[in-house]
Amino acid sequence: MTRNDVTTALAAQLRRRVRCAQGLEPADLVLKNCSVVNVHLERTHRADIVVLDGRVVAVRDGYAGDAGEVVDCAGRLAVPGLVQVLASADDHLGHGTTSVVEVATAGRGGGSDLPRTLRAAAGSPPLAVLPPGAGDGAGPARAKLRDGHVVLVSSATMLIGLDHRNVCLGPAGGGTLAGSVTSAIEAGVPLPRAVQLATLNPAMAFGVDHEVGSIAPGRWADVALLAGRDACVPVAVYLGGRRVS
Known part of the structure; x- marks a missing residue:
């Protein structure tokens, strides 16, 4: 594969992720109704986590695009792996x-x-x-x-x-x-x-x-959903958008 081939493939991948973030192409996984812990701002916010090709492509409330799998997290805390x-x-x-x-x-x-x-x-x-x-x-x-x-x-x-x-x-x-x-x-x-x-x-x-x-666009979709808000006890763990625990 030539350098031009690699550049073309990466550009196509990026376009697909952008379209997925916009809801124009289906995601692989959407973790809906999460309380996402934003470790950059040290606060939590309500959001859906949108995953494609093992990466986070969007973190926002009310994502309306299609997905291969949708998980309702019912307000659970979602922290980065x-x-x-x-x-x-x-x-x-x-x-x-x-x-x-x-x-x-x-x-x-x-x-x-x-x-x-x-x-x-x-x-x-x-x-x-x-x-x-x-x-x-x-x-x-x-x-x-x-x-x-x-x-x-x-x-x-x-x-x-x-x-x-x-x-x-x-x-x-x-x-x-x-x-x-x-x-x-x-x-x-x-x-x-x-x-x-x-x-x-x-x-x-x-x-x-x-x-x-962190749970942010471009990062691996490594996410732990916690049992409560006073301890780090995962009830589900995702590695690259795949549930592993």
Whole structure:
């Protein structure tokens, strides 16, 4: 395939996605009546999530186009698939983790119950992993942030009084990333911010936010529908627009 062929194919794909977003071509999937967590603005809003070719093409209320599958989410919170920094044995799809960012480590094979693996972009900042017990409060994390690190924490107490822009949540020992998000919410972190720490922040820090980390046009349609509004407990997980849990 020549470069011109590739350019033509990409242009046709883009036109199809734009027409789908406009309701002029059928979508593969529409998740209707969601309360979408916008991790960029740290707020929720009512919207339908429109999916074509595994990607989000529109996020808006009242989408009227046709679709191969329509799911009424009945107002459930829809959050981006969680993005975990570094792999662990517990990062399977049932807990809402849909992507793993490998930072200066070897890759791993995929599997039907495993998230996709993404490589951190070249030139990404160094990662400082602070496990529970690394210190009291936000002091240790703040010191690493001053040194230019991206900080990975799993203890909600380390988040208090901390500038969260370069902070990512990770699973506590033996736990899950969703469990750490729930712990942050219980510690008083607003749900949109807690979700942001486990989605957009790691995606932006390591240069993969054009692919994952938010529910927005162009990103992979990785979505977790939550059971309630006070914990990160998925009742359904979609990976690239396909229900996997």
